[in-house]
Amino acid sequence: MITAKGLTKRYARHTAVDDISFEVAKGQIVGFLGPNGAGKTTTMRILTCFLPPTAGTATVAGFEVLEQPQEVKRHIGYLPETPPLYLEMTAAEYLYFVGSLKGLSGANLKKRIDYVCDRCRIADVRNKLLSKLSKGYRQRVGLAQAIIHNPDVLILDEPTSGLDPKQINETRDLIKSLAGDHTIILSTHILSEVEQTCEQVLIINRGKLVATDSVRNLENRARSGEAVLVEVAARDGDLDPATVRERLEKVSGVSRVLQKEIWQDRALFEVQSVKGRSVRGDLARLVVESGWDLNEMRPAAMRLEEIFLELTQEESALPEEKSETQGAAV
Amino acid sequence: MRNIWIIFRKEMHGYFVSPVAYGLLTFFAVIFGFFFWNGLGYLVISAMQAQLRGEAAPMNLNEQLIRPLLSNISVVGLFFIPMITMRLFAEEKRTGTIELLATSPILDIEVIIGKWLAALGLYACMLLFSALNMAFLFRYGNPDWKPVAIGYLGLLLQAGGLLAVGTFISSLTRNQIIAGAATFAACLMLWIFAWVGGYDVSTWAQVLSYMSVVTHFDSFSKGVLDSRDVVFYLTLIFLGLFFTSRSLESLRWRS
Numbered sequence: 001m002i003t004a005k006g007l008t009k010r011y012a013r014h015t016a017v018d019d020i021s022f023e024v025a026k027g028q029i030v031g032f033l034g035p036n037g038a039g040k041t042t043t044m045r046i047l048t049c050f051l052p053p054t055a056g057t058a059t060v061a062g063f064e065v066l067e068q069p070q071e072v073k074r075h076i077g078y079l080p081e082t083p084p085l086y087l088e089m090t091a092a093e094y095l096y097f098v099g100s101l102k103g104l105s106g107a108n109l110k111k112r113i114d115y116v117c118d119r120c121r122i123a124d125v126r127n128k129l130l131s132k133l134s135k136g137y138r139q140r141v142g143l144a145q146a147i148i149h150n151p152d153v154l155i156l157d158e159p160t161s162g163l164d165p166k167q168i169n170e171t172r173d174l175i176k177s178l179a180g181d182h183t184i185i186l187s188t189h190i191l192s193e194v195e196q197t198c199e200q201v202l203i204i205n206r207g208k209l210v211a212t213d214s215v216r217n218l219e220n221r222a223r224s225g226e227a228v229l230v231e232v233a234a235r236d237g238d239l240d241p242a243t244v245r246e247r248l249e250k251v252s253g254v255s256r257v258l259q260k261e262i263w264q265d266r267a268l269f270e271v272q273s274v275k276g277r278s279v280r281g282d283l284a285r286l287v288v289e290s291g292w293d294l295n296e297m298r299p300a301a302m303r304l305e306e307i308f309l310e311l312t313q314e315e316s317a318l319p320e321e322k323s324e325t326q327g328a329a330v
Numbered sequence: 331m332r333n334i335w336i337i338f339r340k341e342m343h344g345y346f347v348s349p350v351a352y353g354l355l356t357f358f359a360v361i362f363g364f365f366f367w368n369g370l371g372y373l374v375i376s377a378m379q380a381q382l383r384g385e386a387a388p389m390n391l392n393e394q395l396i397r398p399l400l401s402n403i404s405v406v407g408l409f410f411i412p413m414i415t416m417r418l419f420a421e422e423k424r425t426g427t428i429e430l431l432a433t434s435p436i437l438d439i440e441v442i443i444g445k446w447l448a449a450l451g452l453y454a455c456m457l458l459f460s461a462l463n464m465a466f467l468f469r470y471g472n473p474d475w476k477p478v479a480i481g482y483l484g485l486l487l488q489a490g491g492l493l494a495v496g497t498f499i500s501s502l503t504r505n506q507i508i509a510g511a512a513t514f515a516a517c518l519m520l521w522i523f524a525w526v527g528g529y530d531v532s533t534w535a536q537v538l539s540y541m542s543v544v545t546h547f548d549s550f551s552k553g554v555l556d557s558r559d560v561v562f563y564l565t566l567i568f569l570g571l572f573f574t575s576r577s578l579e580s581l582r583w584r585s
Contacts, residue, residue, distance in 0.1 A: 048433040051582055073435040084430035086340070088347050100336045101434040145430070 001026045001153060001183040002047065006056035009042050009207075016042040018207040019056070024200075026152075029179045031198035032187035039207040040187040041081065044155050047185070048078045061152045074103065077151040077182070081158045083142025087131035091122055091141050094130060095148055102149035116144040120174060136167035143174065147182070154178065156186040160193060172197050226273045227300035230283055233266035233293040241267040244292070251286055253277035266293075270300055333436045337444025338451070341418070345452050354413055354452065358406070359459045365402045366463040369395050391473040392553065396464065400481040400551045403460055404544060407453070407489055408517040414452055415496025416510035418445045419574075423504035428581075438578045442497065442571055449493045450486070457485060477553025484550020487563035488543050492517055494570025501577040520544075 002024040009017040017039040024030050032040045045051040047058055049069040058065045061075035086094055092113060099109045117123040120140040125133055130141060139159065146154055159175060160168045176197055178184060188194060194201050203210040232244050241262050248257045253273045260268040273279040280297065287294045345351040373395050422428040431441050461482070467473050496513040503509050520543045527539025539545065546563065549556040 045429075050429055050432050070435050070437075073433055076433070078429070078433045080426055080429045082426050084425070084427040086344070086427060087425075088344060093343070097336070097340050098430065098434075101333070101431075101436055103435060 001028075002058070002060050002185065004043075004047070004056070004058040007043065007046055007053050007058055008055040009039075009046060009051065010054040015207050017046070017053070020204070020207075020209045021056075022202055022209065022212050024183060024185060026183055027180050028200060029175070029184045029186070029198045031194035031201045032185055032204060033189070033191065033194050033201050034187075034204040035189055038189075038204045040204060041157055042207075043204070044078075044157050044185065044187060048076055048155055049073055050078075074149075075151055076153045076155055077146035077149065079142045079146040079154075079156045079159060081161065083138050083145075085130045085138060085141060088129070090127050090129055091117070091133070091144075092126040094141065095126075095144060098145040099148045104149055112148050112150070116148050119147070119177075120144040121170075136163055136170070139163060139167070139171060140174070143171070147178065150181075152183060154182045154184045154186075156184065158187055158189075160188070160190075168193075226275075226278065228271050228273075228280055228283070229260070229268060229296070229298050229300050230271055230287070230294070231266060231268045231296040232287055233295050235291060235293055237265070239265050239267055239292070244287075244290075245269060247286060247290060248283065251279055251282045253279040253282070266295060268296075333440040334444040334447065337436075337441050338448045341445050341448030342451060344417075345448065350413075350417070351452055351455070354410060355456060355459060358410060358456045361406055362399075362403065362460045362463065365399060365406075366460075369399055391467055391471045392477050396467070396473060396478055396481065397551045397553075399460075399464075400478075400485065401547065403457070403485055404488055404547045404551070405521065407456075407485065408492065408521055409514070410456065411453070411489060411492045411496055411517055412510045412513035414449045415493055415500050415513055416506045417500070418449065418497050419501040419578075420503055420506045420509040423501075423581075424506075432578075432582070438575050439571075442574045442578070446490075446494055446497050446571060446574075449497065450490055453489045453493065454486065457482060474553070480553050480555050481551050483555075484547050484559070484563075487550075487560065487567075488547050491543060491563045491566030491570065492520070494567045494574070495520075496570075498570050498574040498577060501574050501581075517543075 002022075004023075005021050007017055007020045008015065020039075020043060032043065034040050042051065046053045046065065047060055049065050049072050052066060060072045063071040063075065065072050086097070089097065095113045095116065096109065099112055104112055113126075114123075117126050120143050122137060122140050122144055125137055130138065133141065139162075143156070143159065146156065156175065160171050163171060172193065175184065175186065186197070200212070200214055202212045230248070233239065241259060244267060245257050245259060248254060248269060248271055251271075254271055255274050256272040258270040258272075260270050262268075271279065271283060284294055284297060373389075373391075377389055419428070422431065432438075464478060468475070495516050496509075499513045499516060500506075500509040503512075520541065522542070523538045524542035524545045525539075526535045527542075527545075543563075543566070546559040549559050
């Protein structure tokens with residue numbers, strides 16, 4: 001449904017998107033993941049024909065973005081980071097305007113407006129001025145305008161940014177419910193969002209595609225070993241962190257122990273283990289048998305930055321794998 | 331064609347749901363009302379004085395009242411045009427709605443023409459207010475309607491040209507104030523260029539003077555339809571809209 005080959009966008013002083021290639025199959029939800037300024041928005045703008053690429057090609061719904069922009073625009077729905085709303089219109093007037101822009105008219109347009117109002121749950125505010133709507137409602141009106149003409153491809157730029165947790169969940173559910181009918185690309189800088197909504201993920205950093213993979217594979221790949229956080233406390237008196245650390249390191253399978261925090265009578269360690277070895281049982285036994293209390297033991301959450309670090313390191317260490325993953329279909 | 335109409339309707343809606351249209355129409359009605367009242371009063375007094383002196387003054391409404399009034403509108407219009415065009419693209423750029431237009435299956439030129447026509451439409455509404463005053467002249471006097479019609483055509487053409495320039499300037503910035511101020515400066519310059527021709531006869535002065543939008547209105551205000559002036563205004567409209575489309579295009583390559 002979407003194919004990008006060697007997409008590059010260069011400005012006078014920097015390269016925003018650098019030789020990105022990927023494919024998205026029909027009906028999938030794909031997450032575009034990367035820190036702010038990684039080139040997500042620029043890539044999406046190229047796909048929506050808002051910006052022309054400096055080099056490379058992209059086809060959306062079978063049409064080339066540079067050669068047939070009008071056809072591409074007919075087949076996409078786009079929600080920019082800030083919903084493009086005319087605040088002096090009511091929701092219904094706005095949807096009517098966007099619908100006619102996309103080529104709908106008459107009874108069909110009215111039907112689609114009713115449908116998207118229902119689908120995006122904005123029916124109760126359809127006659128309110130957009131300027132009076134809350135951020136969450138505005139976002140939903142933005143989504144409604146993106147799907148009004150039932151496009152094959154939906155491109156959503158940070159659809160949940162700036163919403164409160166309840167609204168974020170509602171928006172995610174809505175997006176998930178749209179998959180199947182539509183092929184969806186959404187961008188985000190929140191890893192958990194990708195985990196919850198997307199099937200596939202494209203990781204982009206400094207304009208380069210770092211990895212394309214399914215969400216689960218990616219997590220496994222990034223986490224070459226296992227890392228657990230262990231909080232150890234003394235039963236009475238002070239704890240000597242050096243001793244604890246020394247003993248933890250001796251457990252077989254443990255590759256590294258980091259001292260995260262130390263209090264008077266307890267200390268927090270991050271214990272990393274060799275790939276494929278579970279050391280949690282041994283760690284627990286050791287702590288208890290040594291006469292300490294095991295206050296807490298939990299897997300260290302892999303944060304986005306850490307995944308990035310790992311992936312970029314991997315990239316420099318294994319250049320052949322990089323080219324393989326970049327070419328892989330998503 | 332359909333897309334132009336969609337944009338036109340949206341822009342008109344934008345003018346008329348906000349106070350913009352009502353404010354501009356009111357201020358124009360007040361200013362023109364004053365001109366009309368003033369001009370008519372002067373005409374009536376001078377006619378009475380002529381009668382007292384026993385002169386059979388040739389009273390010509392077209393020549394003595396309508397022509398100066400039309401010239402007044404042409405100059406007053408210079409002050410209103412920036413306020414009509416300043417938001418056209420600057421606002422879309424500031425709020426990001428330009429992204430919606432640019433990613434919809436609609437051509438840039440359709441957006442530009444739709445917006446320009448809406449601006450022209452609002453200006454035409456202003457002219458309607460002045461026509462209300464003129465209607466009284468037809469009710470109580472007997473002016474020739476043809477020069478009036480040509481005068482209004484000239485006003486529309488002149489405004490069309492300046493609105494196209496304003497549309498272009500609005501597409502250059504995301505700040506409405508800057509767009510308005512720059513358009514005002516452009517309108518004013520296009521007026522006072524005429525002054526150079528008054529004392530200097532060198533070629534560049536003549537060229538500059540020829541560029542003045544106000545001198546080209548003279549023939550229309552007399553009721554003369556001169557193709558040179560029509561072509562001048564049409565050229566200005568074309569250039570303004572053409573540069574706007576170039577400016578929108580460049581937005582894509584630069585932003």
